[in-house]
Amino acid sequence: MTYLGIDLHTRNMTICAVSSNGKKIGEWKLTNQTDQLDALIREISGPTKAVVEATSSWYWLADWAESRDIELVLAHAKMLKAIAYAKVKTDSVDAHRLAQLLAADLIPAAHMVMGTRRELRELLRARLRMVWRRCKVQDSLYNLFFKYNVPIPKYPFRDLNRLEEHLSRHLPPASSLEASLQIDQFRLLEAQVYRIEKQIDGFRSEFPNYDRISQVPGIGKVSSWSILAEIGDISRFKSDKNFVSYCRLVPGAADSGGKRRHKSRNKDGNKYLKVAFSQAAIGAVSFYPPVRQFYNKIRRRSGKHVAWTVVAKELARIVYFMLSRNEPYKGFKGKETPKDTYLNWPHSVSPRSLRGRDRADPSQPDAI
Template structure:
C-alpha cells in the first residue's frame, strides 16, 4: 500500500508518497493539471490511498482520484493543525506530514457530501450569501439616514417604494446619490435571490427526510432543505450534544484552576446550520404562541438573543430525534403546539430531483 499526502493550492500541487514502512517513494510539485495528476499516480500498480486538506478547491481533485480507484481521505484542516504543528512549515513538509499521518491512521476526517448533492447545497449557500449582502446594504441605508434623525420609514428599505422615500427626504444631495445606489444594489440582490429560490423550488422533491423536517415548527421547505443538505447522515453524530456543537448552538468552555467560564463566538461547526436554526427559531417564535411564551420567559431572565438561541437549540434537538427515530414532530419541551394554517405544513415541489434522504447521504 502506498500513501500520498497532497498539499493543494490554486495553481500548484505538492505531493509526497510513502510506502508501508514510511520511506519516501516519490515527491513532486506540479501544476493543477488533471493529466499531470493522473500521470503521477499511474506510476505504480500497488493499491493507493491519498489525503488532501478540506480547502475551498478540493472537489475536482477528489473526484479525479476516485475515478482512478484511489481512496481519498478529506482531512479536517483545523484538527489536523492541532496534531501536526511544526516550527518549520513548507509545502513539501506539509505533504510529507500528511502522508505519514495517513499511513498511521491519524488523519482527522472531515465530512464529505456525495458529488451529486454538492451543487444544490452550494446553491443554497449562495442564497444565504445574497441574504447577508442584502441585509448589509439595508443597514448601510438605515445608518446613513440616522445621521439626519430619520429613523422611521413608511416602507421597508428592501422594497421598490423606498427610492421615492429617499427622494422626499431633506438630506444633502451627496447622501441621496449614495442611498439610491445602495437601494439599486439591494433590489438587484433581491431579484437574484428570488431567481435562485425559484430555481431551487423547481428542483425540490418531497423526500421522507424533508417531510419530517417541515413538520417541525418554524421549518419550511427551504430551511428544511438547508438542514437536510448540511446535516447529511444524522447517524454520523454520536448524540444530540454533538449535533448541537456542530450547529454552533453549544457554547465553548474555558476551565482552569477551578474557574469555569463559557466561551461564546466559537467558529467551530457549521455556520449554515447555525443560520438555518436561527431563522427557524425566529419563525417559530413568531407563529406559535406556546414557543413565543417559552421565549418570553427566557427573555425576562436573560435577553432576546439568548432566548432565540435556546429556542434554536431546542429545534436542533427535535431535528436530531425526528431524523434518528424517523418519526414526525410531536411536542416542544413537552408541550403540544398550535398548528397555524398560515404556515406551510407540507412540501409541495414541482419536479422530482435533487434532495437526499438521511439514508442517501453516507458518512465520509
C-alpha cells in the same frame, strides 16, 4: 497500497507518496491540472489512497478522485494541526506528514459532501451571501434617511419604486443619485436571490425528509433546505449532544485547576446550521405560544441571549431525533404546536417593484 499526502494550494500542489510501512517513495510538485495527476497515478500504479486538508479548494480534487475510483480522505485542518505540529513547516514537510498519518490511519477525517447535496449546499450558501449583501444595502439607505432626517415610510422596502420617488423628493441631488444606485443594487440582489430559490426548489424530490422537518415550528423553506444540506448523513452524530455542539448551540469549556470557564462564541462546528436554527428560533418564539412560554421562562432566569440559544438548541434536538429515528414531528416540550401552513419564501419586496429587475434576462416572470 500507496498513500499520497497532498498539500493543496490555489495554483499548485506538493504530493508525497509513502508505502504501507511509512517509507517515502517519492515527492512531486505539480500544477493544479488533472492531466498531470493522471500521469502521476499511472507512474505509481497499483492501489492508491490520498489525503488532503479541508481547505476551500478541495472540490475539484474530490471530483477528480471520485471519477478515477481513488479513495480521498478529507483531513480536519484544526484537529490535524493539534496532532501534527512541526517547528519546520514547508510544503514538503506537510505533504510527507499527511502521507505518514494516512498510512498509520491517524487522519482526523472531516465530513466530505459530494454530489447533489454539495450542489444544494453551495446554492444555499450563495443565497445567504446575497441576503447579507442586501442587508448592507438596506443599512446604507437607512443611513441616508437618518442623515437628512427624511421621514421613513411604513415598510419602505415593500415597493422600491415608491421608495425611490420618496427619496428623490427629500434628498439633495447627489444623495438622491446615491439612493437610486443603492436601490438598483437592491433590485439586482433580489433578482439573484429569486433565481437561486427557483434552482433550490428543483431539489425537493431528492430529499424526502424536507416535508418532515418543515413541520417543526419556525423552520420554513430556507431553514429546511439549509439543515438538510449541511447535516448530510445524520448517523455521523453519535448523540443529540454531538449534534447541537456541531451546530454551535452550546458553549465550549476551559475547566482547569478547579476553575470553570465557559467559552461562548466558539467557532468549532458549522456556522450555517447555527444561522438556520437561530432564525428558526426567532420564528418559533414569535408565532407559537408554547415556544414563547419556554423562551420567557429561560429569559427571566438567564437573559434573552441565552434564551434564544436554548430555544434554537431545542429545535435542533427535535430535528436530530426526527431524522435519526425516522419519526414525524410530535410537539415542542410535550406540547402540541401545529405548524402554520404558510411556507413561502420570506420576501421583503413587492414583486411589482421588481419589474425590469434583470434586464439581461427578460424571460424571468414578474411574480415571485
